[in-house]
Amino acid sequence: MASSTSFLSLTICILFLSHVCFAQLEQQQRWTLQGQDQQQQQQPRLRARTECNINSLTAQEPNRRFESEAGVTEFWERNDELECAGVEAFRKTIQPRGLLLPYYTNAPQLIYIVQGRGIQGTVIPGCAETYETELQGGRGQEGSGRRFLDRHQKVRRFQQGDILALPAGVAHWSYNDGEEPIVTVSLVDTSNHANQLDENFRKFFLAGNPQRGQQSYGRREQQRQQGKQEGQQGQSQKGQQGSRGQGQQQQSGNIFSGFDEETLADAFNVDVETVRNLQGQNDERGTIVRAEKFQVITPRREQEEEEAEEEEGRGRYNGLEETFCTMRLVHNIGNPSRADVFNPRGGRISHVNSQKLPILNFLQLSAERGVLYRNAIKAPHWNTNSHNVIYIIRGSGRIQVVGNRGKSVFDGEVRKGQLIVVPQNFAVVKKAGNEGLDWVGFRTNDNAMSSQLAGKVSAIRALPEEVLMNSYDISRDEARKLKFNRDETTVFSPRSRD
Numbered sequence: 001m002a003s004s005t006s007f008l009s010l011t012i013c014i015l016f017l018s019h020v021c022f023a024q025l026e027q028q029q030r031w032t033l034q035g036q037d038q039q040q041q042q043q044p045r046l047r048a049r050t051e052c053n054i055n056s057l058t059a060q061e062p063n064r065r066f067e068s069e070a071g072v073t074e075f076w077e078r079n080d081e082l083e084c085a086g087v088e089a090f091r092k093t094i095q096p097r098g099l100l101l102p103y104y105t106n107a108p109q110l111i112y113i114v115q116g117r118g119i120q121g122t123v124i125p126g127c128a129e130t131y132e133t134e135l136q137g138g139r140g141q142e143g144s145g146r147r148f149l150d151r152h153q154k155v156r157r158f159q160q161g162d163i164l165a166l167p168a169g170v171a172h173w174s175y176n177d178g179e180e181p182i183v184t185v186s187l188v189d190t191s192n193h194a195n196q197l198d199e200n201f202r203k204f205f206l207a208g209n210p211q212r213g214q215q216s217y218g219r220r221e222q223q224r225q226q227g228k229q230e231g232q233q234g235q236s237q238k239g240q241q242g243s244r245g246q247g248q249q250q251q252s253g254n255i256f257s258g259f260d261e262e263t264l265a266d267a268f269n270v271d272v273e274t275v276r277n278l279q280g281q282n283d284e285r286g287t288i289v290r291a292e293k294f295q296v297i298t299p300r301r302e303q304e305e306e307e308a309e310e311e312e313g314r315g316r317y318n319g320l321e322e323t324f325c326t327m328r329l330v331h332n333i334g335n336p337s338r339a340d341v342f343n344p345r346g347g348r349i350s351h352v353n354s355q356k357l358p359i360l361n362f363l364q365l366s367a368e369r370g371v372l373y374r375n376a377i378k379a380p381h382w383n384t385n386s387h388n389v390i391y392i393i394r395g396s397g398r399i400q401v402v403g404n405r406g407k408s409v410f411d412g413e414v415r416k417g418q419l420i421v422v423p424q425n426f427a428v429v430k431k432a433g434n435e436g437l438d439w440v441g442f443r444t445n446d447n448a449m450s451s452q453l454a455g456k457v458s459a460i461r462a463l464p465e466e467v468l469m470n471s472y473d474i475s476r477d478e479a480r481k482l483k484f485n486r487d488e489t490t491v492f493s494p495r496s497r498d
Contacts, residue, residue: 059420069289071092071288074092076088100174209286365442396435455486
């Protein structure tokens with residue numbers, strides 16, 4: 001009788017545990033499906049406002065430059081290709097001991113660290129101030145004999161090869177505590193659903209007195225249309241517009257500069273002189289200022305990497321999902337040991353998507369880091385669900401891009417510092433020059449996919465021989481060579497023709 005009771009109890013326990021496990025799995029699957037449905041609903045909105053009329057592509061360097069006290073900001077003018085992709089791009093150089101003043105943008109942003117190392121902080125609304133820094137000589141409520149504790153939100157370390165993911169409307173700053181300049185290249189997805197304004201890229205600075213040209217870059221089409229409208233209007237209307245234009249030119253400061261001094265003094269409970277400093281009056285240092293004394297405590301880089309590896313090892317859904325406040329914003333794609341594809345004779349490819357960096361699911365963006373050795377080839381392919389904005393980091397090479405009518409829209413040499421847009425579904429192939437070719441590609445989908453035209457995992461190899469023979473009017477032997485002569489994946493080593 002006792003054994004029967006024990007068996008019955010054990011059976012009930014097993015049934016209960018099985019029910020709980022299945023319920024958790026069902027809930028997890030429901031979350032996953034909801035997330036996929038949400039992405040599918042959002043995806044058409046992401047690019048619905050862009051127009052693509054691409055007859056030719058260009059590889060360009062930045063053509064607008066703004067200097068600050070401790071660095072430089074360079075912008076790519078928004079051309080037809082960037083207009084098609086619905087993005088804008090810029091490059092920053094921060095000198096040692098340089099501080100990039102806190103600002104936020106109207107659209108999500110991916111930043112790639114081309115060179116250098118430093119620290120970066122974000123201000124996420126509603127998140128706790130979980131970091132403390134002891135400062136000497138400060139004023140504290142606990143007595144003048146003690147050190148003052150400064151509390152602030154999380155600070156992260158970054159280095160060459162890192163991707164930084166920043167949501168729209170999240171203020172952030174960066175500081176160069178290294179010995180060499182920091183060089184970054186950034187992509188801003190202005191057609192993302194998170195941007196409910198127009199497609200102009202807007203920066204909102206919390207400090208300093210930025211130049212007027214750095215705050216908003218309108219599209220050339222809007223400027224042309226504005227010029228036409230001004231040409232058609234009367235002289236009196238022109239005068240009114242001129243007055244408004246002068247007012248806009250005067251409003252070139254940070255977001256505090258537009259508020260009344262007394263109102264800000266009451267809001268912060270400080271004196272008017274402090275408010276004037278807050279507004280950046282008479283501050284001509286630009287958006288990157290020199291900060292010789294800078295005391296902020298940050299975790300060791302090794303500790304952050306260990307935590308990231310543990311998170312990846314747990315998988316994406318573990319029952320204890322990270323909150324928005326604790327989400328990782330940094331992922332390294334420059335480390336060769338982390339490459340997703342490696343050919344010792346050709347090069348390597350690394351990717352970061354929402355599987356590796358979950359916050360990219362909110363940004364709907366991802367990135368690729370590629371390295372080709374001398375004369376190596378990245379397999380010809382097309383991007384099935386995203387545009388690809390390519391920035392050349394080092395070396396040179398040849399890129400060819402073909403549109404839907406079989407017409408070449410780009411066939412030329414690219415070099416360090418240039419940017420080129422490859423629209424969705426356009427076929428592209430890269431071949432490195434004698435110095436090799438390194439690049440970073442920003443993609444407008446959090447799980448960007450591509451389909452190869454040649455190689456071991458290509459569309460050609462997946463087709464039956466009969467289809468190839470009749471499609472190209474070739475023999476069976478030629479069809480087999482077409483399918484199997486290149487047995488490498490994604491990155492091809494230099495090889496002489498048979």
